[in-house]
Amino acid sequence: MSKSKIHSLALLGLALSWMGCQRSSSPTNSSPATPGGSPAEQVLQQYQQDLTRLDSAVALLQRTVAQRQPVARQRQAFLAARRAWKRTELLAEYYSPSTAKLLNGPALGEVEEFDQQQRIHEPEGLQVLETYFYPEPYSPAQQEKVLEQLAFVRSSLLSLHHAAETLSPTDSHLFDAARLEVFRVMTLGVSGFDTPASPGAAPEAAEALASVQATLAPYRPQLLVRQPGLAARLDSTFRAARSFLGHQRDAARFDRLRFLVAYANPLSQQLWAAQQALGIPAFKEVRALRPDAATLFRADAFDATAFAANTSVRSTPQQVLLGQQLFFDPVLSGNGSRSCASCHQPTRAFTDNQVKSVAFEGRGVVARNAPTLLNAALQRTQFHDGRVSFLEDQAAAVVANPTEMHGSLAAAARLLTRSLAYRTAFAEAFATKPSSAVQEEQVKTALAAYLRSLISLNAPFDKYIRGEPEALGASARRGANVFLGKAKCATCHFLPLFNGTVPPSFERTEAEVLGTPAQASLHPRTLDEDLGRGGATGIRWQEHAFKTPTLRNVALTAPYMHNGAYRTLEEVIDFYDQGGGAGLGLAVPNQTLPADKLHLTAQEKHDLVAFLRALTDTTGLGHSAPRTLPQFPSELARLNRRKVGGQY
Known part of the structure; x- marks a missing residue:
């Protein structure tokens, strides 16, 4: 995954302060002050307390590692630290995205495109720490590396503390941040994007939703006065969503699609309704996901103008x-x-x-x-x-x-x-x-x-998410869970666009090294010679990297891959099931796709194809040519x- 990294914490602090000022530049706080301060002030106080708790959790993990405590206890401390991170993620990602990325970015090396020496920056943070605890525990010889990572995490947390001191959050931005966190859970959290090896997806999603509820708790008294029914529904949805996630003990049985349809999507809609009921306006900003999008799966949720060079001209x-x-x-x-x-x-x-x-x-x-x-x-x-x-x-x-x-x-x-x-x-x-x-x-x-x-953006899958149960058949529903879970498709083809544009900010489109062969049927297989992104940038580490394309309408766009190597969706799924080029035995040292086999069953592959076909939406487009x-x-x-x- 192509992700830039900033190592200078001094520069980062300046950037974070600037970001905080930018986020708080439009709509002013409209909620009345209470004895504990305005709702926004109470939220900020809670955030600072959560950062302190996170630092304490990481410090405890440091001690368990330094003291060489049993693996089970170290893992327990690690998972507790990750859950504590989820309590801070909402505002950390919103106001300090660069530091949040350092803390919880993917465990993949990267090269800056402007670095003529093409130095590979090794990853750091919580996802790197995960590789030391899962799936196998680290060796005694790696203890110092684990402690180095923990020291880095704590130094990054110090940056978050300093940034929090300069924040002046507004009601509009806090509600926006809350809905974006729900969207983050829907698109990244339940797919295991930041927990690829540990069993943390469902518990961490529950913690993230708890943070959303806690963030908006200071607004609840006003909502009870204005719309008590909505306040009750919101409480009920939060409670039901967290309960559902709490019962997902087995990742293989986690019904992610049900979570999206029955809990997360209604929750995001209710949060928007609550914001409107309180008279808190959506701020004016041209961005990929519209500030007034009640749900990710609304047909008009995205603003293409935000992807243009000049966002002020439509x-x-x-x-x-x-x-x-x-x-x-x-x-x-x-x-x-x-x-x-x-x-x-x-x-x-x-x-x-x-x-x-x-x-x-x-x-x-x-x-x-x-x-x-x-x-x-x-x-x-x-x-x-x-x-x-x-x-x-x-x-x-x-x-x-x-x-x-x-x-x-x-x-x-x-x-x-x-x-x-x-x-x-x-x-x-x-x-x-x-x-x-x-x-x-x-x-x-x-x-x-x-x-x-x-x-x-109006495929059968979208309609199903929006509450049309007849839009998706049983096989496609099972396939959606394979896509979101075991097959790990959604960790690169992100919902709801199903391309490499990373939610919920949609500010970056990723490229991946898959190890695509020159021809699917050729034996022995050879790696395709096209250098992809590396050919455009001259960076060796990016050789054979290609932009992650959308899977929407993929049933109509065969053959597949940048070179058309695969004729059918079934062939593509088999390629991924084998672990990409590296899994097929090709030498792809910079492959970003995990080389581990997925071990998909024949039924799971069949269901996955059914789901991909449910991403088709060409309504009205067949008549788009002028006469x-x-x-x-x-x-x-x-x-x-x-x-x-x-x-x-």
Whole structure:
């Protein structure tokens, strides 16, 4: 997983202080003060006390390790420290995300992309500590390393203490942080993202929900006055959710789907209802997950504008319509016969179902498999290797690529200017005069606007989560639990987008090294030569890393992987079941996918496929091609014979 790390605690302290100021810059506290201070002040006091308790729990773990106490006692102390972390996670992640990442980031080494020496930074924190206690206990020779990790954790906690002293939390932000913590539990907690080896997923989720309830407890008296029924329902949901989690003794039997549907999703909705009942506004911020999203699984929960370079400017309907015309117009290509839609066909979920797309003018094939464009707007990097961040740059790169469209946006803009119909459309889209020349930047902007309209978040799975029990069959329901649990799919393909964009902030899209073979059927197998992210950055540790793609509509987008190596979902599942390339015996020293076999049964694989098929949603997208294209003057009459969608 590609995650940046900051080691300088001095710089980190400055960053945290700045972050705290930023979080508290909008809506002011609206709740009345009480003898113990305002609700927000009481929450801050509780947070500082919880940090102290966490430090005490880590100190106890230090003593058990230093004294070489029995393994069972050390594990008990470790799990207690992790549960204490969950009591602080809500505000630590919200106000001090960098330190929270240091404390509880994945146990994977990483390389900074700006580091010319390509030094591998070894991971630190609670997840690293987990590897010393689970699945097997550390050896006596590793005791000093364990103590070093514990010292690091305590120094990071000191940073959290200092940051907490500068916080001025608002009612709006505290309710936001509370719902985000529920979303964190739903997407990362119950999947075991930060407890990959220990049996802590359910108990820690219960602790996290307890922290949410404690955080909002100072607001309960007001809610009892304004809406006593809602207050009672909220109490009941908290109690039921924690009770359910408390009974999940066996991770293999943990019904994660039931937890999401019956407890977590209603809880997030009730928290939003409580905020509204108290008259606490959602703050104004353009971000991936809308501040007023009552649930992760609302069809409009995400704001594609938050993934754009300029989040202050929203696409207009006129720009989307213009972008649609351009997407299907081969006039953008070097020979006037290929369009974006040639390889990204709406009826195929905006792919072409080829191993690799046919190259420009039929000269071989392109380097990689064509990914779906559905929900492409909801990720922080584009292309399989993540070499650009924004859809505008992706569009320009595809048009210019000699094996794809072999054109240029500058040349296309000059040509489009010669069409009165196009000049008029650009004038309407960008508030210019019809006589104005079309600009290259406008072409990119319009194409990106269309791509940002291709949002597909209303699959049967979403409907089931939102309370439509008939939307998901029994096999798919079982498959959802395999996906969230035993198969560990959700630790890389994060809910609800099912791509590598990490919830609940959705500020980072991850890449993984899977060890994909060159061909699935070739024996002996060889590692695919494509260097992926490493080829784009020149960093050896990132070689063969590829962006984690969305699994939404995956049933329609075969073949799979960046090179189209696998023809069916069943083949892909078998690859993961074996432990990726390393599990198949390939030399992949930097593989981020665990090489351990999953030992999935035939029934579990069947159910997993059923679940993946339930992520399909192409409603209305099959009719997204325009019927006609804008015309050109008589001297360019040959262009008026071009085909909508181009040739392939």
